[in-house]
Amino acid sequence: MLSLYQTVQKTRTLSPVSMNLARKEIFLKLTYELLLLVSLIDRYVEGFICEKKADHCETSLVIDYGFTMIDSENGPVYTDNRKLFALKNSSIEVPLENVNTADGWNATQQLLTANKSMPGPTIFLYKDQSITIIVQNNLLNEAVTIHWHGIDQYGWPAMDGVAFVTQCPILPGQSFNYTFQPRFSGTYWYHSHVGNQRDMGLFGAFIVRKRVEDxxxxxxxxxxxxxxxxxxxxxxxxKANLNGIDSxxxxxxxxxxxxxxxxxxxxxxxxxxxxxxxxxxxxxxxxxxxxxxxxxxxxxxxxxxxxxxxxxxxxxxxxxxxxxxxxxxxxxxxxxxxxxxxxxxxxxxxxxxxxxxxxxxxxxxxxxxxxxxxxxxxxxxxxxxxxxxxxxxxxxxxxxxxxxxxxxxxNSNEASLSLRFDLISRSQESSTFFLNFGFPKPEGYSSINGHRFIWPTVSALSQPSEVDTSCSGCDSETSCKCTHALTLKTGSEIIMVLTNVGSGSFNSHPIHMHGHTFEVLKMGFPTVTEDGNLEPSNDILCSTTLPNKDSQCNNAVWKDSSWNDYHNIPGINLLDPVLKDTVVVPYGGYSVIRIWATNPGIWFMHCHIDRHMAEGMAVMLNESFEEVKQFLPDGLPTCHSFMPQDASHASESSDGSYVSALIGFSAMSVLFFLLLVILVIILFRNLKTKLKKKQE
The missing domain is CATH 2.60.40.420 (Cupredoxins -  blue copper proteins)
Known part of the structure; x- marks a missing residue:
């Protein structure tokens, strides 16, 4: 297809009839290009674009409330034939870009947003550019963080944006300077990582462009x-009991x-x-x-x-x-x-x-x-x-x-296979972790290996000595609640077998790992029977004493012990595996992934179904932690609960000790007063005796 310039040049050698046809083609091309330009302006006017020549760019996200089906000038709106009209005056057509329409339901829903829109503004930059994004929390009641989903944060562990894992949450009125440098191009996104705030509209696209684009x-x-x-x-x-309504x-x-x-x-x-x-x-x-x-x-x-x-x-x-x-x-x-x-x-x-x-x-x-x-x-x-x-x-x-x-x-193509970035050298060590995702009976905790994750109350990255990661209550068939963490040895190869079997297996789980893009080496699936039912894979052994269906599967192994050397696993792809940061762990099956512990930090790993994560299906990866300090910026905020050492005295007040202390204090006061009276009487008598002697 000829470009507009080529078409214009071609018309100079044409006959009058052909010239008219060519002019019509030029007009159509111009019209199309103008329409395309208008559509692009509409699409990207709310976004941020980092100039190609820049080494560093700066922008901001203002976290504030938004509302569906309300226009800032005309108030509530209603929908009619793909258009919006003011409820107070149906003759006023309201521009679509001014309103978060959602599904057009007339009752307003409150949102948490970036820059008052859902989705938030798209951020565009180029590979290897660094960027500073100032996140300002203008909410009245809620703390917030922003996670840059899929960005590995090599060398920027404090910028991952997970509340109480990599930072203290940003309180109302506060700001946080997120500065980092994406190493790989691609489609990423950002969202809140406090509770389930992203479900309220707090998300947007984050696009890292190639220098030369196809x-x-x-x-x-x-x-x-x-x-x-x-x-x-x-x-x-x-959280609410909706009386049987499927949440x-x-x-x-x-x-x-x-x-x-x-x-x-x-x-x-x-x-x-x-x-x-x-x-x-x-x-x-x-x-x-x-x-x-x-x-x-x-x-x-x-x-x-x-x-x-x-x-x-x-x-x-x-x-x-x-x-x-x-x-x-x-x-x-x-x-x-x-x-x-x-x-x-x-x-x-x-x-x-x-x-x-x-x-x-x-x-x-x-x-x-x-x-x-x-x-x-x-x-x-x-x-x-x-x-x-x-x-x-x-x-x-x-x-x-x-x-x-x-x-x-x-399969990864040659471009993917050449993408590699390590902050520290790879070692010859290798470790394998089996992680089972589910709701094991009888407790039914949303958990990994029966560990229901309890969030720290401090920033684990910058206050590690204040985080208790002991999980002594768990064993192969017992669940527990704790701040679950795995230690990844510096530079080592890490094989993870993500399983979804045992008594707590009900559906598939999309598992996301922060701080890494992993290789998907193999997936194992349930068998589909002739009548369409699913029978879990037999490749995993949950227990030596219980059938898999009755086991919590908190301490799984390969059924075939020769697979402990992962090179022996049939169908494993070590040549050109696909690279992912989020992978499904199939119901009744498993996914085998690989990373190298060369990115020091504390990285969150969790199911990306929000209810599952919020209720405990998560773990912290404590990676190469002795190397972390050199990558932390000065002045990171700290946070913790206020629990003074003698707070136990205050807690005892509910069982009457406060009253006892008050009575004791009152008795001491009376005794002191009596001693003071006696002392005054003695002094008065001495003074009276001295005066009498003087008179004599």
Whole structure:
């Protein structure tokens, strides 16, 4: 396809008739480029872009309250035919960019936001640029932190943004200077890491660009997916007794903060692409719990990257995306007609990932062509035979026409294989950890190896001597509550076998590791029976005395002891494994991952389903800690509970000791007063005797 400049040059040698046609082509090109420019301004006006020539950039995020379906000038709004109107005066149309619409439900929902928008502003910078982001907490009641999800923070352990792990939370009115340097390009995101605040809207995209990009910046677009409940807020869903209402039940699915409830015709996200250009979509699951199934019916997806790292191109029809994951893809527009396509998102439920047909998310995809001035809706339907990426099983249950590609079957390309960054040298030591994620009976704790994580009350990174990580109450079949931590030896190779078996296995878990991008060496799956049921893998031995289904599986090992040397594990990929920072641990199965302990810090590792994390499915990785101090900035805040040494006296007041002390104090006062009276009487008598002698 000729550029605009080439088209203009070509017209100089044309006949009058051809000249008119060429002028029409120039006009269409100009019109398209202007429309594209306008759409880009609308998309990125709220974001921050670090200039390519800069070594360091600065920006800020102001954390404040936001509200759905309220305009700052016109107050409450309502939706009609994809537009917004002021409730007080229906003749006033309100610009869409001024309102957090969510699913268009008229009752206002309170949000916690970055810069008053949901999602927050996108931050763009280039690989190896350093950036300072000042986070200002303007909330009245809540503390906050910001985690830069997927950024490994090599050399910046205090910038990871996890409350009571890498920093003290930012109190109302306070600010925190996050300064760090991303080493790898890719699609990342930021979100609060205090409680479940990200479920209230506190998240946004964080894009680290390549210096030389395959797809120009103007043809890159962002998709942020999350579930929405307009009746109950995030804390209510987490903590309140809703009398049998499923707290994980979603009412709608939002794409970049926009969705619809039922047929209320709320505003939806629109994307425009040129059929003659490469168009890159950066997709992020920013949701709190839901597993999504994404597709563009009628168009195949060419997957290029996952969690920021390149893979060998893989073409699929649908992508399963778990909370916190990212997938970058291009659209296969070969032999496609211009027109209107739908992006479709469904929630997958249960261990079999069955599609919830009650709700779906939609965005409009406008596929344009310069020679076609009309945009018509196309009749696109799902293919009968389809390929699905990121299944948590080898065969999709009850779906014989579906081909599954588990994420472990993806392969890193040469660009990924060359990406390596170590702050300290790798050693020859190797350690293996088995970590079982679930809710083991009888306690049913949300836990790892039966350890329900209890958050420190100090910043573990900067106040390590004040953190108690002893977990003496746990054993192979007993759960406990403690501040669970694993020590990773400096420079060593770390193999982790993440399992999801035993009495506490109910569903799959998306596991995220801070401070690292790991290699996914292998995944083991449950067996899918002919009737569509799932039978857990037999590769894991939970107990020598109990069957796996009855064991808590807190001390798992390989059933085949020869696998203790991981090189002997069948199907393990040590050549070109996919790189991830978030991976699903399948129900009834496992994922084998590898890192090297060359990034000193205390790194959080947890399930990214918010309820599971909040209730204890987490662990701290104490990595190369003797090397940490050199990487900590001066002046980090400290925090702790106020518990003075003699506080026990105060606590005893409830059983009457305070009253006893008061009585004792009163008796001493009376005694002192009597002694004082006696002393005065003696002095008075002595004085009287002296005066009498003087008179004589």
């Amino acid at each position: 797809v120009p910046y103007e043809y890159q677009q962002i998709i942020q997916l999350h579930e929405w409940n307009h009746l109950y807020g995030a804390i209510t869903l987490l 994980s039940e979603s009412m709608s699915i939002l794409i970049n903060g926009k969705g619809e409830f039922g047929d209320n015709m709320a505003p939806l996200q629109n994307y425009t692409v040129d059929i003659n250009k490469k168009n890159l979509f950066r997709m992020i699951n920013v949701g709190s719990a839901s597993t999504f199934l994404f597709s563009v019916p009628g168009i195949s997806l060419i997957v290029k990257e996952t969690d920021g790292f390149p893979i060998l191109e893989t073409t699929v029809d649908e992508i399963i995306i778990y909370p916190a994951e990212r997938y970058d893809f291009e659209l296969d527009l070969r032999n496609k007609d211009p027109g209107m396509y739908n992006m479709r998102v469904h929630i997958l439920k249960g261990k079999k990932l069955e599609k919830d047909e009650k709700i779906h998310g939609t965005a409009f995809l406008h596929v344009t062509n310069l020679r076609s001035t009309t945009v018509k809706p196309l009749d696109t339907t799902d293919r009968e035979n389809k390929t699905v990426l990121n299944c948590p099983f080898g065969v999709y249950p009850n779906s014989p026409n579906t081909k599954c590609i588990p994420v472990s079957q993806l």
